[in-house]
Amino acid sequence: MDDESDAGYLAYVNGRVPALRRVAFLLSGDEHQADDLVQETITKLYAKWPRIARVENVDAYVHRMLVRAFLDEKRRGWWRVSLRDVPPERPAAEGGGSTEEKAVLRAALRRVPARQQAVLVLRFLCDQSVADVARLLDCSEGTVKSQTSHGLTALRRILGDRVGGAR
Structure with a gap:
């Protein structure tokens, strides 16, 4: 990618990561899996950015990528292995x-x-x-x-x- 395209990608991702992470967390229920889903999505987005940047509704396209990554994870998730014997402590949740x-x-x-x-x-x-x-x-x-x-x-x-x- 050229510098201009990279700058557009970085600007888009920097502005959308918090919202993507929120949706990923709501889907997965796990902070680490949410981070993985967002990382997978923005990595795929980078590879396709020159084409996707011209799409009419980039947000909808990226949300579709995120949801599909979640559904794919659920389909193939049975083989994943947890390397911890005890789950990490979670910070107190905010909200109602x-x-x-x-x-x-x-x-x-x-x-x-x-x-x-x-x-x-x-x-x-x-x-x-x-x-x-x-x-x-x-x-x-x-x-x-x-x-x-x-x-x-x-x-x-x-x-x-x-x-x-x-x-």
């Missing part, structure tokens, strides 16, 4: 809800199939519209709606009595 509630929700989300998990995170935690999620996942809006319904049903079944009034 108790730490216990967040941990329960995160654990329940991990048990939902990857595509449903991606739809639920994008729809409810990232506040994306059905149409936006359909574009990101390269599927129909009807598929997003059915995946949302199935994902919510699965969450209700997993959470059981922990959710007020859920059956």
Whole structure:
């Protein structure tokens, strides 16, 4: 790449990494995996930057890359090996809800199939519209709606009595 193209890439990435990392964390539930997903995405982005820079909506394209990296990771993740015998301590989380509630929700989300998990995170935690999620996942809006319904049903079944009034 030439210096001008590199400068455009660096400017784009420097401005978007925090948002990409937030979405990656919401998808994966793990800070280190989120960092890996973002790194994989921006590395692929660099290789394709001369073409992608001319795309009409670069943000949507990059978010699609990130979601696909997450889904690919879920598909091939069974062979990954953790090199730690004890997970690292996590810093206290900010935001609404108790730490216990967040941990329960995160654990329940991990048990939902990857595509449903991606739809639920994008729809409810990232506040994306059905149409936006359909574009990101390269599927129909009807598929997003059915995946949302199935994902919510699965969450209700997993959470059981922990959710007020859920059956």
